[in-house]
Amino acid sequence: GTLGYALAPVASFGLASVLGWRGALAVFGVAGLVVLGLMATQRAWLASERHPDAHTHTLRGSFALFAQAPILACFAYFVVQTMAGVGMQTFAGSALNDAFAVPLALANSAVTAYLLGGAPGILAGGFLAARTGRHDRVAAIGLGVSAALTAVVATGVPVPLLLPLFAAIGFAMGATGPSRDLIVRS
Numbered sequence: 001g002t003l004g005y006a007l008a009p010v011a012s013f014g015l016a017s018v019l020g021w022r023g024a025l026a027v028f029g030v031a032g033l034v035v036l037g038l039m040a041t042q043r044a045w046l047a048s049e050r051h052p053d054a055h056t057h058t059l060r061g062s063f064a065l066f067a068q069a070p071i072l073a074c075f076a077y078f079v080v081q082t083m084a085g086v087g088m089q090t091f092a093g094s095a096l097n098d099a100f101a102v103p104l105a106l107a108n109s110a111v112t113a114y115l116l117g118g119a120p121g122i123l124a125g126g127f128l129a130a131r132t133g134r135h136d137r138v139a140a141i142g143l144g145v146s147a148a149l150t151a152v153v154a155t156g157v158p159v160p161l162l163l164p165l166f167a168a169i170g171f172a173m174g175a176t177g178p179s180r181d182l183i184v185r186s
Contacts, residue, residue, distance in 0.1 A: 139183065153169075
């Protein structure tokens with residue numbers, strides 16, 4: 001999934017340069033509809049194979065489960081982290097281009113470096129999570145490092161440093177994932 005996120009800017013930029021932004025949007029929309037169709041036609045299989053006891057769950061039981069304070073805290077964490085990640089993916093390229101006159105291709109490459117940095121970050125974070133019991137600290141430090149590096153980028157850095165900095169931001173964010181997952185699991 002992380003590599004798919006990393007390929008999205010490259011694919012969308014490539015398609016948009018060939019088909020225009022409307023054509024690229026149409027291609028991605030059709031691809032989404034195809035996947036939706038596949039999932040809809042396989043709905044029974046997905047439900048039976050993955051959750052054989054799904055029919056025993058109730059709406060009331062689900063609300064009781066998700067209304068617990070730890071679950072709500074994890075949900076709030078995911079909301080904030082998702083806003084930051086989607087904000088970076090959506091606006092970093094345009095912000096670099098508009099605020100710092102970074103060419104759009106290089107700005108999009110920085111977003112790709114951010115996304116590609118996340119994959120080895122997840123791998124490294126897995127090893128780190130296996131060796132520590134303080135997953136809250138790992139997650140907090142990773143988020144703090146990524147925020148600090150993003151602040152460095154916002155001050156205006158030389159263009160040759162953009163790709164390594166964005167890769168490091170992605171790595172730090174990715175490294176928080178396994179610890180975050182273990183926090184949720186506990």
